[in-house]
Amino acid sequence: QKEVEQNSGPLSVPEGAIASLNCTYSDRGSQSFFWYRQYSGKSPELIMSIYSNGDKEDGRFTAQLNKASQYVSLLIRDSQPSDSATYLCAVGGFIFNDYKLSFGAGTTVTVRA
């Protein structure tokens, strides 16, 4: 069982629509949750972090965390062609005294103009 699983995609949405990305994780002790955006041929760029249950909004992005269900999601509202990228979910926590950040395989989003 993979530690972090994302909906495999690819996800195609029309411009102006909401893109919904999902991520589940296996370690119930996980403490930190991140969404990275990665354009083709580029490095991952941190766009959202969330640490407690509920919603966190930053501009057109909303991260949602439900620790009981071991589920984190990212909503992209009013999707733009510039949002076309692969989105990586990352989940972190301490294993003994070592912090470990595990990444999902990513979901590729294409926004159709």
Added chain:
Amino acid sequence: DAGITQSPRYKITETGRQVTLMCHQTWSHSYMFWYRQDLGHGLRLIYYSAAADITDKGEVPDGYVVSRSKTENFPLTLESATRSQTSVYFCASSTTADTQYFGPGTRLTVL
């Protein structure tokens, strides 16, 4: 403000050769990381360092060696490159290990 840089950006080498990938950060971050990214596997941690002279293995350390004599540098060495080490390598840094910032990456091809 250069942030975090990697060199070379592209490298082609042959099986059995030693290769060193460089990573340099100007933020004075304590933590530094090396990941490889392969299709179907996502990002996998090779090695990390919590501070100068402190390094530890990640998920896929076999075939790699790291050192960290200075806070700002974290080189990754492939002692005898194999075709399975063809990948994109990312260096990252962080103040607290969780919020990590990535360098531009090195695309390595082993023939």
